[in-house]
Amino acid sequence: MRIKDFEFNLRELAGSMGDFGTLFPLAIGYFAVNGLNPAGLLVMMGLANIVTGIVYRLPMPIEPMKVLAATAIAQRWPPSLVYATGFGTGVIWLILSFTGLVKKIAAITPRSVVRGIQVALGIMLAIEGFKMVATGWLLGVVSILMVILLRNSRYAPAAIVLMVLGIAVMGFQGKLIGVARFGFTPPPVTLFQPVEIWRGMVLAGFAQIALTATNAVIATSALITEYFPGRAVSEKNLALDHGFMNIISPFFGGMPLCHGAGGLAGQYYFGARTGGTNIIEGIIEISLGLFLASSIAALFALFPTSIIGAMLLLVGIQLTGFARQVKRRELPMMALVTALSLLTNMAIAFIVALLVFHAAKRWGKGNKYLGWMVDI
Numbered sequence: 001m002r003i004k005d006f007e008f009n010l011r012e013l014a015g016s017m018g019d020f021g022t023l024f025p026l027a028i029g030y031f032a033v034n035g036l037n038p039a040g041l042l043v044m045m046g047l048a049n050i051v052t053g054i055v056y057r058l059p060m061p062i063e064p065m066k067v068l069a070a071t072a073i074a075q076r077w078p079p080s081l082v083y084a085t086g087f088g089t090g091v092i093w094l095i096l097s098f099t100g101l102v103k104k105i106a107a108i109t110p111r112s113v114v115r116g117i118q119v120a121l122g123i124m125l126a127i128e129g130f131k132m133v134a135t136g137w138l139l140g141v142v143s144i145l146m147v148i149l150l151r152n153s154r155y156a157p158a159a160i161v162l163m164v165l166g167i168a169v170m171g172f173q174g175k176l177i178g179v180a181r182f183g184f185t186p187p188p189v190t191l192f193q194p195v196e197i198w199r200g201m202v203l204a205g206f207a208q209i210a211l212t213a214t215n216a217v218i219a220t221s222a223l224i225t226e227y228f229p230g231r232a233v234s235e236k237n238l239a240l241d242h243g244f245m246n247i248i249s250p251f252f253g254g255m256p257l258c259h260g261a262g263g264l265a266g267q268y269y270f271g272a273r274t275g276g277t278n279i280i281e282g283i284i285e286i287s288l289g290l291f292l293a294s295s296i297a298a299l300f301a302l303f304p305t306s307i308i309g310a311m312l313l314l315v316g317i318q319l320t321g322f323a324r325q326v327k328r329r330e331l332p333m334m335a336l337v338t339a340l341s342l343l344t345n346m347a348i349a350f351i352v353a354l355l356v357f358h359a360a361k362r363w364g365k366g367n368k369y370l371g372w373m374v375d376i
Contacts, residue, residue, distance in 0.1 A: 006276045007276045010156075011157055012277045014158065014271040015268070015273070016267070016277045016280045018269055018272060018315070021308045021312040022064070027255075032297055033073045035079055037187065044253065045257065046281070046284070046285030047282065048245050049279070052241065053275035053276065053282065054279070056233060058233070059264060059275070059277045060264070060275075062278070062281075063216075063258055063260045075203070077200075080192040081192070082200070083253075083254075084250070085200025085203075087247055089209060089242070092205075093243035094240070097237075097240040100236070102236055103235055105213060110333065112337070113357065116336065118219055121215060121219070122262075122319025123316065123320060123338070129314070129315075132306060132310075132312065136306035137306070147310060151271075165307065169304050170303065183293075207345075210346075213350070215261050215262070216242065219261040220264055221233055221235050223261045223264050
């Protein structure tokens with residue numbers, strides 16, 4: 001173990017907060033709409049963070065599965081259906097990892113497609129961040145300026161300053177009075193019916209698998225290579241993570257979990273460089289789940305949206321910067337993936353782009369309609 005594998009300082013603490021923008025909104029929905037137990041959700045997420053940090057010794061985001069969460073919240077699923085669907089996705093990811101299928105999918109995915117996914121994700125995060133900033137322009141603009149000025153500060157990292165600012169604003173507005181209630185709450189033991197696994201997979205699970213393959217496995221692996229040369233993490237290992245996380249956490253109140261290129265970009269942008277980031281975040285989440293479970297949903301909901309929006313906006317802009325790294329011949333394919341991702345979703349864009357790319361590679365030589373799409 002190298003000293004730099006784990007650091008515990010203000011920079012790593014700030015980095016641990018870099019992906020809170022993807023956690024807060026979906027966690028609030030799970031608590032308020034679906035009735036998931038806050039202790040179970042946060043404790044299992046925290047444990048996943050700690051284990052992942054120890055195993056990889058790198059920043060590695062643990063996030064809610066977005067398609068599944070959005071569907072579950074919109075359709076008001078009962079908790080058991082959420083747990084069952086998470087378990088179902090876990091089983092599929094174990095199969096994809098052990099059979100080597102995920103490695104084969106990654107092998108036939110060109111860099112231009114991965115870059116398109118990353119750029120599309122950056123645009124989506126920036127748009128969502130802009131909408132959130134618009135809920136409070138003054139605070140949002142101040143937050144953006146603070147990020148720009150303090151992002152590389154050793155003594156006052158931007159993410160920490162913004163969290164403190166958000167809590168201070170809540171206190172000034174009198175929103176903390178009577179909301180924060182301390183008390184020990186262990187995570188529950190939760191069960192589901194086997195028939196719910198198939199139902200949840202049909203409703204959202206299979207669509208989530210495709211999105212996870214692009215954003216949480218292939219794009220995340222590529223981004224790790226960009227940020228940490230020589231410390232590559234294979235797609236197979238990331239798939240294995242998704243399998244084990246999601247066959248265990250549903251039995252203790254945990255939501256369906258995944259990695260994510262956006263979360264990794266957020267952590268890195270705000271200072272994460274070692275596995276210490278995950279361990280710090282895990283300790284924070286476990287502490288919140290065990291001791292503030294009765295009030296955490298209200299606290300999350302009251303946190304100023306414009307501050308989270310400022311963080312998302314700047315992380316999104318950073319992700320779009322990967323467009324500068326593609327070759328000219330790769331631009332059409334990257335543009336196709338980006339456009340389809342924004343107009344439909346990443347899973348559809350990924351499948352269509354692979355078909356177009358390999359068709360162009362096979363039949364495009366000398367063809368004025370297909371030859372320009374790939375560097376043959």
